Amino acid sequence: MASAFEPNASTVLLAHGSGGTMMKRIIDEVFYSIYGGEILLKGDDAACLPAPAPGERLAFSTDSFVVTPHFFPGGDIGRLAVCGTVNDVATSGAKPLYLSCGFILEEGFPLSDLRRICESMAAAAKEAGVQIVTGDTKVVNRGHGDGVFINTSGVGVIPAGRELSGANCQPGDVVLVSGAIGDHGIAIISTREDLAFQTSIQSDAAPLNQLIANVCKAAPHVRCFRDPTRGGMASTCNEIAQQSGVDIHIQEDAVPVHEQVMGACDMLGYDVFQVANEGKMICVVPADEAQAALAAMQASPYGQEAAIVGEVREGTGKAFLRTAFGAVRVLDMLVGEQLPRIC
Numbered sequence: 001m002a003s004a005f006e007p008n009a010s011t012v013l014l015a016h017g018s019g020g021t022m023m024k025r026i027i028d029e030v031f032y033s034i035y036g037g038e039i040l041l042k043g044d045d046a047a048c049l050p051a052p053a054p055g056e057r058l059a060f061s062t063d064s065f066v067v068t069p070h071f072f073p074g075g076d077i078g079r080l081a082v083c084g085t086v087n088d089v090a091t092s093g094a095k096p097l098y099l100s101c102g103f104i105l106e107e108g109f110p111l112s113d114l115r116r117i118c119e120s121m122a123a124a125a126k127e128a129g130v131q132i133v134t135g136d137t138k139v140v141n142r143g144h145g146d147g148v149f150i151n152t153s154g155v156g157v158i159p160a161g162r163e164l165s166g167a168n169c170q171p172g173d174v175v176l177v178s179g180a181i182g183d184h185g186i187a188i189i190s191t192r193e194d195l196a197f198q199t200s201i202q203s204d205a206a207p208l209n210q211l212i213a214n215v216c217k218a219a220p221h222v223r224c225f226r227d228p229t230r231g232g233m234a235s236t237c238n239e240i241a242q243q244s245g246v247d248i249h250i251q252e253d254a255v256p257v258h259e260q261v262m263g264a265c266d267m268l269g270y271d272v273f274q275v276a277n278e279g280k281m282i283c284v285v286p287a288d289e290a291q292a293a294l295a296a297m298q299a300s301p302y303g304q305e306a307a308i309v310g311e312v313r314e315g316t317g318k319a320f321l322r323t324a325f326g327a328v329r330v331l332d333m334l335v336g337e338q339l340p341r342i343c
Helices: 021-035 077-090 111-128 183-192 209-218 232-244 259-268 287-298
Strands: 047-050 057-065 095-106 131-140 148-158 174-177 224-226 246-251 282-285 307-314 319-322 328-330
Touching (some): 057 077, 077 095, 095 209, 174 287, 183 259, 224 232, 232 246, 232 319, 282 287
Parallel strands (some): 095 131, 246 319
Antiparallel strands (some): 047 057, 057 148, 174 282, 224 282, 246 307, 319 328
């Protein structure tokens, strides 16, 4: 029976790509149930695969990018495609090395925009220290696409002995976030809807592989990394809590949020914890390594606003938020669709 959030359960809805409960349902009930194997069912951002060198493994991840508009303050679909896949590979503790890039272009898409996107991808790849080594191009009829869709896949090498996963978290661990949340989602929606804000809000799209490498060095027993993209910090905390069978408690006033982003969320009726990010990382570490991890984040150009924001407790796989007033509420995963096509 279709729920109130699934008015037509026989078709794919935009909300099935939102990063929230409906996306989890289609992953569980379609993809996992039909072809889920041991590696896929781990549910991490990158698959860890055997590598030729003893002890080493490969990290492999793929992602597709359908953001509208294609260009927005602080980035574009090309930078997003490179940074998103680099970050997914890096969450496993791997050093990202190579990317593939597949374009689906709509007839009539301006070549000048395509060149601009490719130049942005080249710059982001250079910044991340990765190479784009293979690709594919398809063109669809006018009216059968959205200008350009991009798929990127990434491969990296995980050093021997490194075992990062959302299933590793333990009661007493500490939760960190690498910077202010919500910038990307609000930048996208403000540009798409031509909303005027007194202060320009920029997307946070950035490659975080060096930040992650620095944290791994400073906090050798780090449990996991996860980038809070679709569904935001709320969905990501719930995913990690469910993987480890623990509860995650976040302190609201410890989470960095830019004033203009919070103002936009208040005006639009959004929960900032459910708004997408593309250049932030959630990290869980043992308590005795939290300060070292924080210092490593803050030493990175993309982690200067990093903060310790919560802790892991015994529980049953849920996330909670302690508000600035001292109350505690459930930190729900996004239900339905809030910001279509934010990545």
